[in-house]
Amino acid sequence: MPDIKYEINKRIGVLSENAKGWVKEINLVSWNDRAPKYDIREWSPEHDKMGKGVTLSREELLELKNILNSIDI
Numbered sequence: 001m002p003d004i005k006y007e008i009n010k011r012i013g014v015l016s017e018n019a020k021g022w023v024k025e026i027n028l029v030s031w032n033d034r035a036p037k038y039d040i041r042e043w044s045p046e047h048d049k050m051g052k053g054v055t056l057s058r059e060e061l062l063e064l065k066n067i068l069n070s071i072d073i
Contacts, residue, residue, distance in 0.1 A: 008047065009036045021045040031055070 010028040017023045022042045029039040038061045041053020056064065 005032050006030065006050075007036075012038075015040070018042075022051070029055070 007030045008027050009030055012026045015024040022044055024042045026040045028036045030036040038056045039053055042051035
């Protein structure tokens with residue numbers, strides 16, 4: 001499997017942290033030299049390892065924001 005190249009362009013926020021120090025974050029990430037997208041996933045403390053996540057375009061993030069704003073918590 002080829003190496004995945006990534007660059008965290010902007011750290012937006014931490015959603016949670018587990019006992020081993022991995023953090024679930026939302027960031028703006030460029031994958032394989034492509035345009036950056038919004039990304040939600042777990043990262044190791046050094047940000048050299050990652051878990052599975054979801055990557056969203058700006059439009060998808062705006063739609064998610066609208067959906068979350070409509071939830072009555």
